[in-house]
Amino acid sequence: xxxxxxxxxxxxxxxxxxxxxxxxxxxxxxxxxxxxxxxxxxxxxxxxxxxxxxxxxxxxxxxxxxxxxxxxxxxxxxxxxxxxxxxxxxxxxxxxxxxxxxxxxxxxxxxxxxxxxxxxxxxxxxxxxxxxxxxxxxxxxxxxxxxxxxxxxxxxxxxxxxxxxxxxxxxxxxxxxxxxxxxxxxxxxxxxxxxxxxxxxxxxxxxxxxxxxxxxxxxxxxxxxxxxxxxxxxxxxxxxxxxxxxxxxxxxxxxxxxxxxxxxxxxxxxxxxxxxxxxxxxxxxxxxxxxxxxxxxxxxxxxxxxxxxxxxxxxxxxxxxxxxxxxxxxxxxxxxxxxxxxxxxxxxxxxxxxxxxxxxxxxxxxxxxxxxxxxxxxxxxxxxxxxxxxxxxxxxxxxxxxxxxxxxxxxxxxxxxxxxxxxxxxxxxxxxxxxxxxxxxxxxxxxxxxxxxxxxxxxxxxxxxxxxxxxxxxxxxxxxxxxxxxxxxxxxxxxxxxxxxxxxxxxxxxxxxxxxxxxxxxxxxxxxxxxxxxxxxxxxxxxxxxxxxxxxxxxxxxxxxxxxxxxxxxxxxxxxxxxxxxxxxxxxxxxxxxxxxxxxxxxxxxxxxxxxxxxxxxxxxxxxxxxxxxxxxxxxxxxxxxxxxxxxxxxxxxxx
Numbered sequence: 001x002x003x004x005x006x007x008x009x010x011x012x013x014x015x016x017x018x019x020x021x022x023x024x025x026x027x028x029x030x031x032x033x034x035x036x037x038x039x040x041x042x043x044x045x046x047x048x049x050x051x052x053x054x055x056x057x058x059x060x061x062x063x064x065x066x067x068x069x070x071x072x073x074x075x076x077x078x079x080x081x082x083x084x085x086x087x088x089x090x091x092x093x094x095x096x097x098x099x100x101x102x103x104x105x106x107x108x109x110x111x112x113x114x115x116x117x118x119x120x121x122x123x124x125x126x127x128x129x130x131x132x133x134x135x136x137x138x139x140x141x142x143x144x145x146x147x148x149x150x151x152x153x154x155x156x157x158x159x160x161x162x163x164x165x166x167x168x169x170x171x172x173x174x175x176x177x178x179x180x181x182x183x184x185x186x187x188x189x190x191x192x193x194x195x196x197x198x199x200x201x202x203x204x205x206x207x208x209x210x211x212x213x214x215x216x217x218x219x220x221x222x223x224x225x226x227x228x229x230x231x232x233x234x235x236x237x238x239x240x241x242x243x244x245x246x247x248x249x250x251x252x253x254x255x256x257x258x259x260x261x262x263x264x265x266x267x268x269x270x271x272x273x274x275x276x277x278x279x280x281x282x283x284x285x286x287x288x289x290x291x292x293x294x295x296x297x298x299x300x301x302x303x304x305x306x307x308x309x310x311x312x313x314x315x316x317x318x319x320x321x322x323x324x325x326x327x328x329x330x331x332x333x334x335x336x337x338x339x340x341x342x343x344x345x346x347x348x349x350x351x352x353x354x355x356x357x358x359x360x361x362x363x364x365x366x367x368x369x370x371x372x373x374x375x376x377x378x379x380x381x382x383x384x385x386x387x388x389x390x391x392x393x394x395x396x397x398x399x400x401x402x403x404x405x406x407x408x409x410x411x412x413x414x415x416x417x418x419x420x421x422x423x424x425x426x427x428x429x430x431x432x433x434x435x436x437x438x439x440x441x442x443x444x445x446x447x448x449x450x451x452x453x454x455x456x457x458x459x460x461x462x463x464x465x466x467x468x469x470x471x472x473x474x475x476x477x478x479x480x481x482x483x484x485x486x487x488x489x490x491x492x493x494x495x496x497x498x499x500x501x502x503x504x505x506x507x508x509x510x511x512x513x514x515x516x517x518x519x520x521x522x523x524x525x526x527x528x529x530x531x532x533x534x535x536x537x538x539x540x541x542x543x544x545x546x547x548x549x550x551x552x553x554x555x556x557x558x559x560x561x562x563x564x565x566x567x568x569x570x571x572x573x574x575x576x577x578x579x580x581x582x583x584x585x586x587x588x589x590x591x592x593x594x595x596x597x598x599x600x601x602x603x604x605x606x607x608x609x610x611x612x613x614x615x616x617x618x619x620x621x622x623x624x625x626x627x628x629x630x631x632x633x634x635x636x637x638x639x640x641x642x643x644x645x646x647x648x649x650x651x652x653x654x655x656x
Contacts, residue, residue: 046078047086053078054089069097084116088125091116095132107136124165127156131169138176146176164205167197171209178216184588186216207233207245214252223260227253228634228644247276247285254292263300267293287316287325294329298336306336327356490534497532522556523547523583526563530581538571539578546585555647558623559592562631565620566594566643574598574641589629592645600635 057071072093079086095109110132134149157165170193177186197206217226237245254269294309317326334349576598624631635641
């Protein structure tokens, strides 16, 4: 019944017919519907605006805190009468802003966002909040809590299929293990982050993860691996046109050279960093590089240069109010003056350092007071919002009477839902059919790839061995007239290799496996193969570690073929005199590094412009990918070639 109607009677006491009552009900229903539609339209407009603001908010890094805070406040104001999901957006933005200078306030914002999102399906938003809490605990060195929240964030990002978010959290997890000095775990998660971001074509996140991996290698004195990654990063960053990323990798290179006692190379890259940072206006990085250059010069006893670098660091620190680095610069300058026996300047530098230290302590106290005040104001604001929500709830209760009039719409809604469900079921069936077609196509492609692989095995096996034997015979042709014992030995070795090639044809035809590999394993087969190469042609140095136990047959066969192909490519094309082959196997997988001192080549040009010349490289890449592995070439004309191969452990072949 409508309020004010009693026994089908109006306030005037005059009876009304059922038709008039029905018309009155319809009129009221129409009025409520129009009002709801207007409110809904206004709400949709607010939601659209908030979503746009949130997208803008996420594009700015915490370094641009003012802009992030601006959009967070706009969202906060517009979301007061909207669902909790939109209020959580504002809290996440504020958490990002305060994560650096007001960590406790940042934690409160993230935790409040998690509470608001508890019963929602906004998995990506919840994941960002958990990630923010994890960052807080990481900065507090509470690694257990940090990992707990990072893994919660990772699970939610995976559920939402948010690849970019997954890559960022994996990198954070790797950083936790890095500071815990758990290098294998750190590398594992950083490599996962790189793989995910590379597949998603998120090159910026990929290079950030690669930079962390290079740092891990550098911290563990694996400077060659770190340098290789840094060079790759520089190449990709140059393609992106990101001077900031280039500078970061240059800084990594400088540190690698500095800690591996190559000061001149270190100085070069630190100076390159300063030029890039100066052009980009990143003064904070410039201060850090000036400070590092000063310490490097001090280590080399180049005191005037060191003094100049420290003074530049102090001057720049004043312009950006960077007191922490300025403190280090004054301390280093004081040490320099002490070494020069200039005690007046040394004391003055120490006094300056003490003043800055006091200033830092005062600033921390002031920031803490400001943070506590903002925490209080935030709690007060939350209480006010809670009271407003109570009032809104009462208003909603008053409107529930009108809901009864909407019962007639339920049937229509149910019918619409049935139509929608039938449509969705039809779409699902079509999707299943498309998936089946795709699976069938992939099976055909796999079968074709297998046939190609078998053909490549037959071609590359005996072909490469016969090529090596031919080159040994060719090396002795000018001396055939007057054979010496040493020459006879070389000829015998070449004939033996030809015999091995014939044997290889028979064995590959039957079992697709090299005879030496079947009898001696990968380690023994490679030793035999490299010994067969005359050192007059090229000197091959083979190093191996962790290959005491055999790998599975497919992995050993493909690795043998790939290394064999690389060696013969070096002999045929590189004009190298020396080739180093390193194999390393551990619980993470098997890595191979081949490095020659030949004339090098343009990798991109070979793959893109010369399909015939790039066929061998493509075969290598296909074989390694067959094992879910990766292969990369680092080469340029005149600088030799480095081939890096990694096969992950416990990975079953896709076609096993």
